[in-house]
Amino acid sequence: MPKSIYETIYRDLKEKIESDVFAYQELLPSENTLIKTYNCSRNTLRRAVSCLVTDGYVQTIQGKGVRNIYQPVSQTAFTIGEIETFQESAARNGHHAITKVLLFTEFSINEKQSLYTGFPEGTDIYYIQRVHYLDAIPLILNHNYFLKEAVPGLTKEIAESSIYQYLEQTLHMTIVNSKRVMTVEKMTEIDEKYLMMNVQDYNCMAVVSSQTYNSNGVMFEYTQSRHRPDYFRFYDNAVRKTVL
Amino acid sequence: MPKSIYETIYRDLKEKIESDVFAYQELLPSENTLIKTYNCSRNTLRRAVSCLVTDGYVQTIQGKGVRNIYQPVSQTAFTIGEIETFQESAARNGHHAITKVLLFTEFSINEKQSLYTGFPEGTDIYYIQRVHYLDAIPLILNHNYFLKEAVPGLTKEIAESSIYQYLEQTLHMTIVNSKRVMTVEKMTEIDEKYLMMNVQDYNCMAVVSSQTYNSNGVMFEYTQSRHRPDYFRFYDNAVRKTVL
């Protein structure tokens, strides 16, 4: 349920763009026209449009208008781009997702772990290893580090379904921000074992390391996601800043 | 030279955050305080802050304030994130960059190429193969497809230095938007030959495919960048949208 006007307009325009109401490379109606259409102020409309710019859906050209540059992408298997759960992504792409918990334990962060997780030494953590299956194919091996005090009552059963659903719906925690680093790493024995990559002749994994913050500005999760390379896609849209 | 007020404020705050004027996890001065500091309107200040949010530098918390969540990253070798040229990135990370042109030719896009480049069939193109060296180590193998009519007068000599510098400073073209897809692909013979990856035991490459638009909304470039996996890092900051 969109609570704000600009968000409602943003979604409506986005839907129109995706459903080809505006053709690729075509100019959208002008601000003045859209203001009348949505019966809103100029600022509110411009805010909605600027969200579309961030998404890479349109491009504004001063003096000319707003150009539609959206082109649908072929959704081959698992694609990431925004913050979304494995279940959300699977549902969006029309697939069936299953999660298996390999390990559910807890410990305190040591010096070495502190360096790559970003948690201070001595922090109490839930450590979880999980495999995500998409349509019965093991795709992702996840190493989750959850801040214990921020995620009270986490159990193996919850980890089997969806941790984020538990965080948001039961603990009413809002996830806001996620810093991610994408790298390519050598395949490990654990990767091979659980993702059955031995039959393939890849010897690398696509690795996404992320630090996630909740609405209080607390980093409550560090996760390393190790993806089967042949099913991995990472989308991004960058807007160039004027250099100095 | 920043031309707008919000951009000036944005850069000043960013610099202050990077130089530890505000501590990690600390709240920045409130809007009202910063308005007086910069002698600007609330909207202008909020615009500057929202840029910092997009960068993952701060997080706003309604009713509380703006929290600094910036943590410096270890700049190991070549890292990408924004739209910037190889030269810019190298300079930013304090390295010496060299580019070697392997192939400079032109042709028309055929049906197969149209599918992955996004250029319409029959489009006239400059096709360039280049190797980027960082401190004498070959890191990136680039396949550039430039729209011929948008990049008149492109020569092999320009490709040796910096094509983007030519575009921006000579042709006065402004680069605005870049859609990118990150994947992991099998190493090819060309990769091995020019990046000397045979001595390593990786058999994959980090591949970034990008479509770049200029300020007229014209897609003028498709590029496939094939990165040595051991030197590749891709940074991203995602802000979660409220789910429906």
Added chain:
DNA sequence: TTTTAAAATTTGTTTAAACAAGTCGTTGAC
């Protein structure tokens, strides 16, 4: 017809104001 200049239209920036909503400390009632 071509060129030039002005006007209209478009997006970009900035200010001001009002109200909403969330957080926190204080005050008062119990």
Added chain:
DNA sequence: GTCAACGACTTGTTTAAACAAATTTTAAAA
């Protein structure tokens, strides 16, 4: 002492208005 209510302070949303800058259209002049 405990709890609730209030007020102060914080960020979030929306509207309105004015001017700037870039592009297109129109009209006039050559």
